Amino acid sequence: MSFWSVITSIIPSAIAYTIPILMGALGGLYSERSGVTNLCIEGLMLFGVFSSAATIVKLQAIPGFSFVLAIVIGIAVAMAASMLLSLLHAFAAINLKANQVISGTAINMLSTAVTLFLAQTITGSGNITIVRGIVRQNVPFLSKIPVIGPLFFTSTYWTTWICIIIWGISWFLLYKTSFGLRLRACGEHPSAVASAGVNVHRMRYIGVMASGLLSGLGGACILVTYAGEYNAGSGINGLGFLAIAALIFGQWKPLGILGSTFFFGLCMTIANMGKVFPVFQSIPTGYLGMFPYIATLIALIFSSRKSAAPLASGEPF
Amino acid sequence: MKKDRIINKPLEARKASPLIVSLSAVFLGIIAGCIFILCIGKNPFAGFERILFGALSNTRRIGNTLGMSTQLILIGLSVAFAFKTGLFNIGASGQMLMGGITGSILAYYLPLDMPRIIYLPIIIIASMIAGAVWGFISGFLKAKFNVHEVVSTIMLNWTAYWLVYDFIPRFIIDPTISVKSKPIDAVHTLRADWLTNATGFSTMNYGFFIAIAMCIVIWFVLEKTTLGFNLKAVGANRFCAEYAGIKVNRSIMVSMAIAGALASLAGLTYYCGYSNIMEMGKMPNEGFDGIAVALLGNCSPIGIFFSAIFFGILKMGRGSLAATGIPTEIADTIIATIIYFTATNVILANFWNARFKSSFDRKEEACKTYMKSKGDGRGVDALTSAEFREYAKSGKALIKSSKEVRQ
Numbered sequence: 001m002s003f004w005s006v007i008t009s010i011i012p013s014a015i016a017y018t019i020p021i022l023m024g025a026l027g028g029l030y031s032e033r034s035g036v037t038n039l040c041i042e043g044l045m046l047f048g049v050f051s052s053a054a055t056i057v058k059l060q061a062i063p064g065f066s067f068v069l070a071i072v073i074g075i076a077v078a079m080a081a082s083m084l085l086s087l088l089h090a091f092a093a094i095n096l097k098a099n100q101v102i103s104g105t106a107i108n109m110l111s112t113a114v115t116l117f118l119a120q121t122i123t124g125s126g127n128i129t130i131v132r133g134i135v136r137q138n139v140p141f142l143s144k145i146p147v148i149g150p151l152f153f154t155s156t157y158w159t160t161w162i163c164i165i166i167w168g169i170s171w172f173l174l175y176k177t178s179f180g181l182r183l184r185a186c187g188e189h190p191s192a193v194a195s196a197g198v199n200v201h202r203m204r205y206i207g208v209m210a211s212g213l214l215s216g217l218g219g220a221c222i223l224v225t226y227a228g229e230y231n232a233g234s235g236i237n238g239l240g241f242l243a244i245a246a247l248i249f250g251q252w253k254p255l256g257i258l259g260s261t262f263f264f265g266l267c268m269t270i271a272n273m274g275k276v277f278p279v280f281q282s283i284p285t286g287y288l289g290m291f292p293y294i295a296t297l298i299a300l301i302f303s304s305r306k307s308a309a310p311l312a313s314g315e316p317f
Numbered sequence: 318m319k320k321d322r323i324i325n326k327p328l329e330a331r332k333a334s335p336l337i338v339s340l341s342a343v344f345l346g347i348i349a350g351c352i353f354i355l356c357i358g359k360n361p362f363a364g365f366e367r368i369l370f371g372a373l374s375n376t377r378r379i380g381n382t383l384g385m386s387t388q389l390i391l392i393g394l395s396v397a398f399a400f401k402t403g404l405f406n407i408g409a410s411g412q413m414l415m416g417g418i419t420g421s422i423l424a425y426y427l428p429l430d431m432p433r434i435i436y437l438p439i440i441i442i443a444s445m446i447a448g449a450v451w452g453f454i455s456g457f458l459k460a461k462f463n464v465h466e467v468v469s470t471i472m473l474n475w476t477a478y479w480l481v482y483d484f485i486p487r488f489i490i491d492p493t494i495s496v497k498s499k500p501i502d503a504v505h506t507l508r509a510d511w512l513t514n515a516t517g518f519s520t521m522n523y524g525f526f527i528a529i530a531m532c533i534v535i536w537f538v539l540e541k542t543t544l545g546f547n548l549k550a551v552g553a554n555r556f557c558a559e560y561a562g563i564k565v566n567r568s569i570m571v572s573m574a575i576a577g578a579l580a581s582l583a584g585l586t587y588y589c590g591y592s593n594i595m596e597m598g599k600m601p602n603e604g605f606d607g608i609a610v611a612l613l614g615n616c617s618p619i620g621i622f623f624s625a626i627f628f629g630i631l632k633m634g635r636g637s638l639a640a641t642g643i644p645t646e647i648a649d650t651i652i653a654t655i656i657y658f659t660a661t662n663v664i665l666a667n668f669w670n671a672r673f674k675s676s677f678d679r680k681e682e683a684c685k686t687y688m689k690s691k692g693d694g695r696g697v698d699a700l701t702s703a704e705f706r707e708y709a710k711s712g713k714a715l716i717k718s719s720k721e722v723r724q
Contacts (some may be wrong), residue, residue, distance in 0.1 A: 039467055088657070092657065092660055092661050096661040096663070096664045097663055097664070098660040098661040098662075098663065098664070099660050101405050101467060102405075102608075102612065102656065102659070102660035103657060103660040103661070105405075105407060105605075105608060105656065106653055106654075106656035106657035106660055107657070108605075109605055109608075109609075109649070109652065109653035109656060110650065110653035110654065110657060112649070112653075113646050113649030113650040113652070113653050114353075114646075114650055114653075116644075116646045116649070117353065117644050117646035117647060117649075117650055120644035120645075120646060121357050121644055233598075233599075234598070234600075237475065238471055238472070238474070238475050241468055241471040241472070244468055245468050245472070248465070248468065284483050285482070285483070286479045286480060286482045286483025286484075287479070287483065289475075289478075289479035289482060290475065290476045290478075290479035290480065293472040293473075293475040293476045293479075294472075294476060296468075296472050297458070297464070297469060297472050297473075297476075300458070300462070300464045300465075300468065300469065300472075301458065301462045301464060304458075304462050304463045304464045304465070305462050305463050307463060
């Protein structure tokens with residue numbers, strides 16, 4: 001296997017791993033920029049995985065029901081469900097002025113327990129496996145471009161493109177509109193924003209709900225792209241926390257998190273593709289498995305010292 | 318009563334104690350559990366009756382409940398200890414795994430005829446060191462590089478998970494079942510014959526006594542030593558502590574190392590006492606339940622002891638739920654809901670404070686009415702609490718009778 005063919009099989013897979021982390025990190029960005037520390041990305045994403053899995057399984061069981069439509073509905077349901085769960089965090093953090101770290105942890109545990117509880121009632125086991133996920137497709141015309149064609153435009157999922165568009169819209173929304181300015185200001189100096197006549201509580205609700213929506217989307221992406229099942233045992237393996245780490249590593253900036261999530265996506269690929277490539281065959285599975293987490297720790301060492309976190313993140317208003 | 322006189326303190330409404338706040342959180346958590354059970358069309362009372370039956374109906378079950386509570390006490394202490402220094406240790410699962418794997422490897426390789434009096438201290442100390450190192454890494458990263466401990470402990474959880482995944486087949490594999498470690502011989506676990514026989518072959522082991530001892534040690538360290546004072550000062554206000562000359566960075570590292578050691582002790586009691594095998598690819602849930610234990614116990618050792626027993630009952634009792642058709646995860650749901658409500662403890666405390674205040678105001682009003690009718694010229698503040706209580710009672714009766722007259 002030549003070097004080039006290794007690269008062309010790693011990169012599409014890395015993109016597939018990147019997208020859910022990117023959505024989670026983008027969700028965290030909305031929430032933290034509005035001033036609410038959000039450590040429940042993991043729980044919200046898991047809830048997205050579960051609710052989309054349950055919906056898609058039910059819909060795909062109907063004879064003659066379009067598979068693609070089932071997936072679209074599943075993703076929409078996941079986004080709505082995670083948003084509802086994020087409202088719990090928003091209520092605790094904004095109205096009840098709770099400790100946001102603890103409330104986030106509670107949401108994580110609640111999500112794990114409730115999804116398993118519901119999975120037991122629905123299927124009788126801890127797993128929900130969907131019949132078929134999204135089929136990988138080449139992008140017409142663009143995949144013919146030499147070098148970048150095989151890297152970025154062959155065997156892609158359509159959700160990837162939607163997520164990239166959402167990332168672009170988010171960047172525009174946060175940095176080029178007055179709404180974005182207000183949202184960011186709520187995370188830096190809420191009293192100043194309040195004195196300018198903006199409802200800080202409402203902005204923060206929007207921030208947390210956006211994080212719920214996007215994390216739900218990320219969770220659904222995990223399901224319909226590479227995972228294909230909701231598995232109560234392993235959950236999503238700390239991917240939500242990787243998203244938070246990516247947010248810190250990306251210094252709370254959209255472009256930064258795009259780069260850092262791609263880095264983590266690459267690490268996840270290396271961890272999971274070890275068996276496929278002869279290069280990695282001599283390394284035991286355990287060491288490959290821990291690679292993304294150690295890489296994250298090292299990345300955090302370099303990026304945490306000069307933290308650019310929103311000033312009022314975690315402070316009740 | 319006398320105190321009131323001496324400092325001439327004006328009487329005021331009762332404040333909400335941590336106990337009442339915790340009990341409210343438990344109450345709300347159980348209500349939420351009932352709602353969940355009702356949602357799937359089952360009877361919640363039958364469910365809770367089964368939980369109590371499964372946890373407490375005979376000595377064996379009580380022994381098992383205490384065996385499960387052992388881990389929860391130790392993890393609760395670990396989380397609480399870090400919390401006192403203002404750190405949130407959610408890496409107890411990873412620290413447990415490190416303690417467990419160290420204990421299991423030693424149990425596998427140390428000779429069986431070794432006297433227990435030497436053997437037990439060796440595995441206890443070795444696993445504590447392993448966990449302390451694991452906790453120290455997070456503390457070091459926090460102190461030197463400002464890495465948020467919540468993220469770093471989670472990353473270390475998964476690192477430990479994969480490390481154990483690698484170590485089990487490498488060192489202690491059971492060749493017949495290739496995903497589990499070889500069961501540890503009974504004399505190399507923390508179980509004791511007399512304890513096992515007394516509780517009808519339950520999982521209770523020496524770990525329970527270690528846990529109680531640790532409750533006392535941690536209470537002593539936090540309340541009676543300079544180290545504990547320093548750590549608590551850092552937790553209360555790290556800048557203030559720094560001005561006072563306390564080495565903040567060192568305190569953070571020490572605190573995380575001790576928290577790690579406590580959690581790894583929990584891992585030892587879990588894998589070499591409660592159970593005697595380790596499974597590949599399994600993250601112990603107890604690490605997260607410990608957060609609930611610590612928060613519900615208000616981070617005090619005695620509170621942690623009782624909340625751990627409570628969660629032990631929930632976790633052991635759920636095994637008997639199968640007969641009612643309620644999924645056993647209801648116990649985890651209740652635990653998570655309780656944490657959610659303990660996170661909002663400010664609101665619960667405010668709720669009770671408002672309650673106490675309004676009841677006090679009503680009493681004061683009644684007291685004033687009574688004193689007016691008696692022609693007592695003193696203000697309410699001059700009364701002792703006993704007089705206050707008595708007058709309030711008579712005043713209430715007076716108001717009631719005057720209302721009846723009016724009608």
